[in-house]
Amino acid sequence: MTRRRLAAGNWKMNGTGANLSELDALAKAHPTPGCDILICPPATLISRASAATPAQISIGGQDCHQNETGAHTGDISAQMLVDAGASYVILGHSERREDYEESDTDVRNKVMAALSAGLKTIVCVGESLSEREANNTLDIIGGQMAGSIPDVVTGDSLVVAYEPIWAIGTGKVPTLDQIGEVHDFIRSRLERRFGAGVGRSTRILYGGSVKPTNAADIFAVSNVDGALVGGASLSVADFSPIIAALENA
Template sequence: MARKFFVGGNWKCNGTTEEVKKIVSTLNGGDVPSPDVVEVVVSPPFVFLPLVKTTLRPDFHVAAQNCWVKNGGAYTGEVSAEMLVNLDIPWVILGHSERRSLLKESNDFVGDKVAYALAKGLKVIACVGETLEQREAGSTMEVVAAQTKAIAERVTDWTNVVLAYEPVWAIGTGKVATPAQAQEVHSELRDWLQANTSPEIASTTRIIYGGSVSGGNCKELAAKPDVDGFLVGGASLKPEFIDIIKSAEVKKSS
């Protein structure tokens, strides 16, 4: 069965109430392919989750940008998976490079968070990716495999997991992995899944690309056989996000 194209929009730490309403209005008016062709998930900051959940078109879904590794309790500033489930938020992004680098989240910690979120019924966009130094040292796949291994060791059911390959050197920099570079890593990641999980998991798990995706480069990236969609940062706050969603048509016709 073909993997359904997936487009996620990570709004990061951006927005006011009025700005969020404007973004949602643009998305609600966008002419995009049907949910049979593309799955769309947007991820606003925690404080705007209820607003976006109640005003966003029903064929788009909502994700949190993070959640805690355990149930609630004495964890000031954290949000639990149980709270997200209570708010009927279906998705969460975990292991984003900004949390790995700025907040020192380790591979094992990210793996534990993924396992806990899945156990509570959330669907997970799990992020992996290398720094510029690691790429230049030729250790891209070593780094990405180690990050993926920490997740795979803790996941028994991959049905609700999307892997996001985000080269750190391409996030918010304007630099983009070439379609060939993205395809190479995605293909190697799929080979890793085949060798370390199962052929079925490797063939059905969606591996999406993140890193300065725009309306200008999305179609060429989408045409690659192992690129199953995108996790979009800055461009997800702009009208061009609609064009990125439409790039699913490229995959459908290829």
């Protein structure tokens, strides 16, 4: 089964209106991309990014609340993201799990809200360095998948992103064999739980210090369907070569 590859950029808490010029430059660099391209800017930029960005680049949110409305100061609902022009949302990122103590149940509830609003969801999973060193990686990944992903997903509405916590923004990268082991495991778990249709059509991204210098090697690994990129997605100079590597994988 052929899966359209995805290069997703997570700007995190970076960027103002001045940075939107990077999106225009990115679109010009990839006028007919050979993979899907997604940028998830801060919530303050979603509406402007959606209005100004050519169709070959999708815009997404970095999080959403599990409720449609309510007394949740500072939060954003899935419906608000859609209204602003988003088509994707990142959920369960390790920074949300750690900084805001989000549980698997919290993530699952957010995924349900996002699906109800019509958003495609990128569900993040990943182990800490201590868990990796204790050889608990696959148990952690399996538990996060079981708890965070609801039964109602489809291959079109779900993307799974494997982001080893110890590799995010550190410059450290797992070996290619380690990446392959986890991605193969995620694929097998998806197929076992959801069947071959959903299991084989769901895209699995790798995230964690992906750079132009290592992207091609990572994209050659079994069941790596793209990348969730942090800092390198903030500039065309860094992100465009990663996209090119994915297009050529």
